[in-house]
Amino acid sequence: MKRKEQIDQLRDMNLDELKEQADALKESLFRLKFRKSLGVGDTIADIRREKKTLARVYTLIGQKEKAAE
Numbered sequence: 001m002k003r004k005e006q007i008d009q010l011r012d013m014n015l016d017e018l019k020e021q022a023d024a025l026k027e028s029l030f031r032l033k034f035r036k037s038l039g040v041g042d043t044i045a046d047i048r049r050e051k052k053t054l055a056r057v058y059t060l061i062g063q064k065e066k067a068a069e
Contacts, residue, residue, distance in 0.1 A: 006053070006056075007056065010056060010057060010060055011060065013060075014064075015061065015064050015065065015068070018057055018060055018061050018064065019061065021057050022054060022057045022058065022061065025050055025053055025054040025057060026054065028050055029047065029050045029051065029054065032046050032047045032050060033047065
C-alpha cells in the first residue's frame with residue numbers, strides 16, 4: 001500500500017479504530033523484534049515501516065483528541 005493511500009485510510013478511521021490500530025501495530029512490532037532477535041528472516045525494513053506507521057497513528061490520535069476538546 002502506498003503511503004498516501006495508507007494516510008487517507010487512517011484519516012477516515014474514528015478515534016476508537018485508531019486506538020485499535022495502534023494496539024495491533026504495537027503487537028506486530030513486538031513480534032517483528034522477537035523474530036529479529038531469533039535471527040529469522042530480514043525484518044529490519046519491516047520494523048522501520050511498522051514504527052513509522054505507528055507514529056502516524058499516534059499523530060492522528062493526538063489531532064483527533066485535540067479537535068474533540
